Amino acid sequence: MTMTKGGAGGRRGPDGGAASAGEPGSAPAAPAAPAHEAPPRGAERRNHVPGAGTAHAAAVERAQREMLRDGSSAAAAAAGRVAGKRQRIGADVVCESLIRQGVHTFFSYPGGVILPLYDVLGDYPELRHILVRHEQGGAHAADGYARVTGQVGVCVGTSGPGATNLVTGIGTAQLDSVPMVAITGNVPGALLGKDAFQEIDINGITLPMTKHNYLVRDANDLPRVLAEAFHIARTGRPGPVHVDITKDALQQETSAPHPSHEEIVAGLPGFRPNLDGHYRQLKLAAQEIAQARRPVIMAGHGVLHAGAEQELVALAEKAQIPVAWTLLGIGAMDETHPLAYGYMGMHGWKHTNRAIQSADLLIAFGMRFDDRVTGNVKTYAPYARIIHVDIDPAEIGKNVAVEVPIVGDAKRVMKALLPMVPAVDTQERRDYLAQLAAWRAESEASSWHGSGAWRDGLLSADYVVTRIGELTNHEATYVADVGQNQMWLARYAGFRHPNTHVSSGGLGTMGFSLPAAMGAALGRPDRETWAIAGDGGFQMTSQELMTLVQDNIPVKVAIFDNKKLGMIRQWQEIVYAGNYHSAHLLGPDYLKLADAYGVPAIKATTPDEVDEAIRFAQSVDGPALIWFEITGEQNVFPMMPAGKGLSDLIETWGGPEE
Amino acid sequence: MSNPTNGHLPGSPAAPSHSAPPDRYVPGTGEVRRHRLIALVLDRPGVLNRVASLMRARSFNIDSLAVSHTDQPDISRMTITLRGDDVAVEQAAKQLYRLIDVLKVQDVTAETTIENELALVKIRATDTTRPEILKVVELSRGRVVDLTPESIVIEVTGTEAEIDGFVAMVRTYGIKELVRTGAVVMSRGSGSIEEALKR
Numbered sequence A: 001m002t003m004t005k006g007g008a009g010g011r012r013g014p015d016g017g018a019a020s021a022g023e024p025g026s027a028p029a030a031p032a033a034p035a036h037e038a039p040p041r042g043a044e045r046r047n048h049v050p051g052a053g054t055a056h057a058a059a060v061e062r063a064q065r066e067m068l069r070d071g072s073s074a075a076a077a078a079a080g081r082v083a084g085k086r087q088r089i090g091a092d093v094v095c096e097s098l099i100r101q102g103v104h105t106f107f108s109y110p111g112g113v114i115l116p117l118y119d120v121l122g123d124y125p126e127l128r129h130i131l132v133r134h135e136q137g138g139a140h141a142a143d144g145y146a147r148v149t150g151q152v153g154v155c156v157g158t159s160g161p162g163a164t165n166l167v168t169g170i171g172t173a174q175l176d177s178v179p180m181v182a183i184t185g186n187v188p189g190a191l192l193g194k195d196a197f198q199e200i201d202i203n204g205i206t207l208p209m210t211k212h213n214y215l216v217r218d219a220n221d222l223p224r225v226l227a228e229a230f231h232i233a234r235t236g237r238p239g240p241v242h243v244d245i246t247k248d249a250l251q252q253e254t255s256a257p258h259p260s261h262e263e264i265v266a267g268l269p270g271f272r273p274n275l276d277g278h279y280r281q282l283k284l285a286a287q288e289i290a291q292a293r294r295p296v297i298m299a300g301h302g303v304l305h306a307g308a309e310q311e312l313v314a315l316a317e318k319a320q321i322p323v324a325w326t327l328l329g330i331g332a333m334d335e336t337h338p339l340a341y342g343y344m345g346m347h348g349w350k351h352t353n354r355a356i357q358s359a360d361l362l363i364a365f366g367m368r369f370d371d372r373v374t375g376n377v378k379t380y381a382p383y384a385r386i387i388h389v390d391i392d393p394a395e396i397g398k399n400v401a402v403e404v405p406i407v408g409d410a411k412r413v414m415k416a417l418l419p420m421v422p423a424v425d426t427q428e429r430r431d432y433l434a435q436l437a438a439w440r441a442e443s444e445a446s447s448w449h450g451s452g453a454w455r456d457g458l459l460s461a462d463y464v465v466t467r468i469g470e471l472t473n474h475e476a477t478y479v480a481d482v483g484q485n486q487m488w489l490a491r492y493a494g495f496r497h498p499n500t501h502v503s504s505g506g507l508g509t510m511g512f513s514l515p516a517a518m519g520a521a522l523g524r525p526d527r528e529t530w531a532i533a534g535d536g537g538f539q540m541t542s543q544e545l546m547t548l549v550q551d552n553i554p555v556k557v558a559i560f561d562n563k564k565l566g567m568i569r570q571w572q573e574i575v576y577a578g579n580y581h582s583a584h585l586l587g588p589d590y591l592k593l594a595d596a597y598g599v600p601a602i603k604a605t606t607p608d609e610v611d612e613a614i615r616f617a618q619s620v621d622g623p624a625l626i627w628f629e630i631t632g633e634q635n636v637f638p639m640m641p642a643g644k645g646l647s648d649l650i651e652t653w654g655g656p657e658e
Numbered sequence B: 001m002s003n004p005t006n007g008h009l010p011g012s013p014a015a016p017s018h019s020a021p022p023d024r025y026v027p028g029t030g031e032v033r034r035h036r037l038i039a040l041v042l043d044r045p046g047v048l049n050r051v052a053s054l055m056r057a058r059s060f061n062i063d064s065l066a067v068s069h070t071d072q073p074d075i076s077r078m079t080i081t082l083r084g085d086d087v088a089v090e091q092a093a094k095q096l097y098r099l100i101d102v103l104k105v106q107d108v109t110a111e112t113t114i115e116n117e118l119a120l121v122k123i124r125a126t127d128t129t130r131p132e133i134l135k136v137v138e139l140s141r142g143r144v145v146d147l148t149p150e151s152i153v154i155e156v157t158g159t160e161a162e163i164d165g166f167v168a169m170v171r172t173y174g175i176k177e178l179v180r181t182g183a184v185v186m187s188r189g190s191g192s193i194e195e196a197l198k199r
């Protein structure tokens, strides 16, 4: 038996019948009552459309019909596509722009108002679209992709909840200055401001957490806006740019051309980042460096953004100055270089912080002296004058007062500075460097390294991280989550190359590692990619395991399961007198979970199982998961308690092994 | 130990001494005073929101904000008065510069300027108080712009302090309503922030 849709004499299509009342230009006449609805006697039929009959009311009505997807333009576009020919619409401009900007892969999730984009995506096989499981995952993936490639990462979401789900990822990119373009759909222009279905003021939300944002209501503006968005995201200090596009703009036909680079720059008269340091300031800096006896170079994320690793080494070697780095500066220098002096700050190395506290000159490149780096500013580097090089003038003098401010790109400034600083031979710095070496030996010896087992017999986290670093030859991309796992990774994995360490530093976003690793793996498929996740953070975004499987993204996920919000537990132990409220956290059976997703998985509980587990994950062609059951009691030391200074590091608490 | 910012002279050996070094200066903790910023911005949708949002998010306390057109069609001018120490206000100006739509920011606090704001004050007036009020108005170079048997509306222009003074004077009669535009400022002499922009 066959069934027919709608019998003879059945209802007409959605555009027929009563729906035509209230078309543009028609009088505000009340629609005729359908036959089956007998009007109450004597009643006058009313029309509830506000301002019925005006062009505005007609536009609203058209927009509402578009939202229900029975609009004529969607239907026409679909019909045109079926017929193999159609006009260029706003959604095409989005795709063209991505291709023009060199974006090969982007991360997205569909929804009502962004569907016009999905309707044309099939026409652009050069664009790889990764369907994530949650928009936050999409934003972090775009972020991870950007951090390892240096290119602008792109994520896309629908209006309302899709857009708000992107927000954490956009904020993460903002605080770590990661180039990103986040695109959202919004309700048709005529419905903006009417609290339409899934309408939220997403521009208002992203305004304070983006480098810039746009609302596009006319497809003719799209080529310019998207070109500006990419230009702004990657130029000067990088950062996220949000572009909100109304559904009708995505569907609107347009022949607007893409602007040239000159046109883009001319259209942004308020955006002229200064890249070259001022000559007079460079001279002052060179003088300071020449006079300094205990200088320390400090490398931040800006060094990596600028691609200034070689210049950094050249400068350090010429003037024989040790180099310390921030969390996001990890990888700016090969850690095995003789002048590489380690990771600074709250959980940094004691010797590194000690060098800063006794320095007479700090030469900071591309960092912002945030509170995790300085601790209490009053007691920070009390003997040091400061040269601060940053591409963002607002960073200079914001957190610490500096003697020599230099606004510019780290690479260009280092290049210009190099011939100006006098060459220093090792002999001249002998005493200083010998003291630093002694400090380093002392500090590394006091940090607990052992057979790999903690005092309770369970695995120690630093051992696992160390082995992951070693068995991957320090050649992988390592993506941290947030908490103790993040600090262990930063301290013990051993980094050799730029952009192999990815970490949410500024926002400290739990759940970052897995989705960001997804983007990192796609951005740098030539490298193995490891996500280092705490059990807490993993449970925040674990749904992306399915994305790994669907798109065969070969991320190796290492769960550091201490069955705790470890960093919370550590703070509660040290700062809140052991009041462990909510630090204990149940987790699932991760092997079963991985199995359910179809991800090969293995568990390691004792030191002798660690290598085998890592090798197993490496041997899998595709994603794999390791469940490391680690001790629940280990603390990350040293630690600078909040409000204290870099000289007040805590190194033990309780047990003698720590 | 003459340098207040770090307690250490350039080139000195700087071995950590046993006596504690002086505290490092923390930006923004200096003496607070009133500053006047002029910002030229692109006349784009949301630019006022961007400026206001930035000032709020970074905890800069705006006293007044006046926005208007300039002689150039797509450029608006904002006059912002705010309180803070010099370093904090410099930081505010730098943060404003980070906004893509902001073209130029100038702190004219230390410059010789013309500064004016306009106020409309609706004052309770009776046959007995009206002559007194009119006397105050005359002394303050104010102007009567509306008159009823019970009230009088005065327009005054002047610096913030002058208007504060006028308002204090007439408060005793009873202020029914008060509106002030916030200060607008222009530097004296032939120099021009708009021309500086074109260069």
Ligand SMILES: Cc1ncc(C[n+]2csc(CCOP(=O)(O)OP(=O)(O)O)c2C)c(N)n1
Binding pocket: A481, A482, A483, A484, A485, A486, A508, A509, A510, A511, A533, A534, A535, A536, A537, A538, A560, A562, A564, A565, A566, A567, A568
């Ligand atoms: C989204 C988010 N919520 C809360 C926090 C606060 N926080 C920082 S570390 C941490 C505990 C992390 O636990 P886990 O992921 O298991 O990592 P561990 O410290 O145990 O290695 C929490 C809750 C955060 N950084 N991010």
Ligand SMILES: [Mg+2]
Binding pocket: A534, A535, A536, A560, A561, A562, A563, A564, A565, A566
């Ligand atoms: Mg944990």
